[in-house]
Amino acid sequence: MNNQTKKQKLSGGTKFLLAILALYAIAALFNFQFVFESFLGFLRMLVRITPILIVVFFIMAGVNFYFTPPKVKKYLGHGSGFKGWLYAVISGILVSGPPYILFPLLGELKERGMKNSLLAVFLYNRNVKIPFLPVMVFYFGLSFTVAVSVFIIFFSILNGLLLGWWVRDDKKVFSKAG
Amino acid sequence: MKKDLLKQSFQKTIRSFKISLPTMLGILLLIGLLNTGWQGYYERIFTGNVFLDPLIGALTGSVSFGIPIVSYVVGGELLEQGVSLLAVTAFIMAWATVGVAMLPLEAKFLGWRFALVRNAVNFVFAIVIAILTVYTI
Numbered sequence: 001m002n003n004q005t006k007k008q009k010l011s012g013g014t015k016f017l018l019a020i021l022a023l024y025a026i027a028a029l030f031n032f033q034f035v036f037e038s039f040l041g042f043l044r045m046l047v048r049i050t051p052i053l054i055v056v057f058f059i060m061a062g063v064n065f066y067f068t069p070p071k072v073k074k075y076l077g078h079g080s081g082f083k084g085w086l087y088a089v090i091s092g093i094l095v096s097g098p099p100y101i102l103f104p105l106l107g108e109l110k111e112r113g114m115k116n117s118l119l120a121v122f123l124y125n126r127n128v129k130i131p132f133l134p135v136m137v138f139y140f141g142l143s144f145t146v147a148v149s150v151f152i153i154f155f156s157i158l159n160g161l162l163l164g165w166w167v168r169d170d171k172k173v174f175s176k177a178g
Numbered sequence: 179m180k181k182d183l184l185k186q187s188f189q190k191t192i193r194s195f196k197i198s199l200p201t202m203l204g205i206l207l208l209i210g211l212l213n214t215g216w217q218g219y220y221e222r223i224f225t226g227n228v229f230l231d232p233l234i235g236a237l238t239g240s241v242s243f244g245i246p247i248v249s250y251v252v253g254g255e256l257l258e259q260g261v262s263l264l265a266v267t268a269f270i271m272a273w274a275t276v277g278v279a280m281l282p283l284e285a286k287f288l289g290w291r292f293a294l295v296r297n298a299v300n301f302v303f304a305i306v307i308a309i310l311t312v313y314t315i
Contacts, residue, residue, distance in 0.1 A: 013200035020204045020211075027211070034214060042210035045255060046203075056247065057191060065187035096194065096245075103280075107287030119288060120296055127274040132247040139254025140263075143315045148267065151307045151314075162299055167292045 052135050059131035063094055085160070088118040089153060092125025102126075117164030124156035198245050205248055209255050224262045232308040235265035236301055239272030241279070249273035264312050271304035 010018070028035040095102070106119055128149045136145045224231050239249065253266040276297050277284065285293040 011197065011200065013197060013204065017200040017204035017207075020207045023211070024207065035211075038210040038214040039207075040210075041213055042207050045206050045209065045251070049206075049251060057195060060194065061187045061191040064190045065184055103283050103287040110288060116288075116292055119292070123296065124275055124300065127246060127271065129246050132245075132250060135247050135250045135254075139250055139257065141315075144263075144267075144311065147314045148271075148307065148311045151310055152271075155303050155307060159296070159299055159303065163292065163296055166295050167289070 049135070049138075052138050055134050056131050059134075060096060063096060063131055084115070084118050085121060085157070088121035088160070089125050089156060092122040092156065093128045093130060095122075095126075096129065096131070115164060116167045116169050117160035120163035121156045121160035124159045125152065127152050194245075198248065202248050202251065205252055206255075209252060213255065213259050224260070224265050226262050226264070228264065228309060229305075231262045231265040232268035232305040235261075235268030235308065236272040236276070236304040239269040239304065240276040240297075240301060242273055246270070246274045264308050267311050268304045268308035271307050272301060275300040275304060 024035055024039070027038075102123075106114070106122065110116075110119060133145060133149075136148075140148075224234070242249070242252075249270040253270045256269075257263060257266045278297070281293055281297065284296075
């Protein structure tokens with residue numbers, strides 16, 4: 001019974017959608033024309049974005065097929081060395097998942113010896129998502145997408161260096177204390 | 179074995195879409211309302227100031243969260259309504275790299291110092307990347 005109640009709970013996203021629909025309903029009571037125009041604007045956006053979302057779906061499935069969390073562990077775990085930087089960039093780009101899934105995974109990797117700098121590089125590159133690039137190209141153009149992606153990768157390294165410098169790895173702290 | 183993995187990949191993707199679709203639809207509906215109500219106002223807030231525009235964009239992106247694709251859609255639609263590219267770029271950068279709402283979760287697994295320093299650095303980088311990108315293209 002308890003489990004059933006849990007399963008029937010609405011997700012945060014659904015609650016958000018319902019809240020916005022309620023906002024539409026309330027606004028319609030005061031100014032129907034305004035809400036009608038807003039809804040037409042929404043439909044125009046939806047029609048424009050749907051074909052891109054279909055492409056995104058298949059690219060995402062492909063990435064999920066070829067790049068799994070165990071592979072990340074293998075490449076970024078303890079002793080990944082200099083190549084770890086490269087793997088951190090690639091994994092950050094290829095691994096998908098919400099923060100509440102990624103943070104526990106990264107926490108586990110940190111316990112296994114992953115450096116703070118590599119964690120920062122990984123997290124920064126989450127902003128370059130291959131499956132989502134068609135959407136970025138669609139809205140901002142190819143040159144913008146290329147420029148921003150290159151900057152993200154470059155700044156991810158800078159990010160890693162800064163984090164490695166400012167936030168000591170636990171291992172070093174322990175060895176000095178010991 | 180590969181067939182199973184393929185099935186799992188599609189199931190994972192469907193799950194991701196199921197989770198993000200209501201948020202995306204909600205945000206598109208919200209933008210529909212904002213765009214109708216704010217017609218002509220965006221130009222007054224986003225004046226093209228090289229520091230102020232990305233600062234506002236980065237602040238807005240920092241308090242928002244979700245998968246990056248949602249930020250591209252929001253940013254793209256705002257751009258069409260007259261919001262400057264500087265602001266939109268900082269917004270989409272901060273959306274995925276700065277997570278005020280996720281700070282406690284990040285700190286729980288990676289430590290408070292790491293989470294605070296990373297988010298602060300990423301906030302500054304969002305503004306810097308926005309300026310660099312807009313002046314590169």
